Amino acid sequence: AQSVTQPDIHITVSEGASLELRCNYSYGATPYLFWYVQSPGQGLQLLLKYFSGDTLVQGIKGFEAEFKRSQSSFNLRKPSVHWSDAAEYFCAVGPASGGSYIPTFGRGTSLIVHP
């Protein structure tokens, strides 16, 4: 069965600093990979996704992620963080095996941005 690990529960950065959120996955084939962001009390918003092709994926709000098959990773990056980026970030992998197409979500990383 596939799984997703987000090793960092909390990440604190200063506004203007660069950001990297880690995501490691376990999957038997070429995965679909997603990053979502969730502001407090809100639903999840898709930041970016990887299905195939170029392993460096550009998303909304200035985020990018790189798929590294050899490391089973799909880390999210942003060169300069804004205070409004403070939120919960979820990595997901799919589709599931055995006929299910439901992605598997990580436990999330909470981003705190200091002024």
Added chain:
Amino acid sequence: KAGVTQTPRYLIKTRGQQVTLSCSPISGHRSVSWYQQTPGQGLQFLFEYFSETQRNKGNFPGRFSGRQFSNSRSEMNVSTLELGDSALYLCASSSRDGDTQYFGPGTRLTVL
């Protein structure tokens, strides 16, 4: 194109009551999934409906049920509410198998 909508946004119930939550997917999307999100357990998959049929089910008791209508709108029902059912319930829709899931804003359920 309008996004996924969920109603109501907030709900307060007491133990033992039942509740019905509603989700309208993005137009043209036929798959609707439901998730429960709590601080302790994170995002947990409840079930998925596709063309009015439950296609996948998570590991939740039978008190949690759902259905999907011919217009792809979906409802989720929780009977005999327990305190531990307090959570944010999220609905997501997708256009085809394996495609991106788009989430609604959620329904915040509080059980007193």
